[in-house]
Amino acid sequence: QVQLVESGGGSVQAGGSLRLSCAASGYAFLGNCMGWFRQAPGKEREGVARMYTGNEYTYYADSVRGRFTISRDNAKNTLYLQMNSLKSEDTAMYYCAASTRTYCSGSSTISTNEFNFWGQGTQVTISS
DSSP states (O other): OOEEEEEOOEEEETTOOEEEEEEEESSOOTTSEEEEEEEOTTSOOEEEEEEETTSSOEEEOTTTTTTEEEEEEGGGTEEEEEEOSOOGGGOEEEEEEEOSOSSOOOOSSOOGGGOSEEOOOEEEEEEO
């Protein structure tokens, strides 16, 4: 049974930083596509970043490129999202996602359709 457990959310002021973690269990962590999404109240779930855990491939949404960094620790089966220069519009519930695909889509949009497993989410609130 695949489990994804996010942590690291919280409340910070604009300009601050947070690092989210996603601990995966029951999942073949190495050699698959994983990602981060977020969903603000009243809005659709938005893809933020994705990476292939078998090499250095990463991709970011335009809204976070240059501020967020996705990474992983294969030995710990953990995915991370380092978020810097946070803005009020980054406020949302953040979700970790994992795919059964052994590759990441090359699409310019990070779609929920690419992923099969989801965590329960961790809240990020940015105050201005």
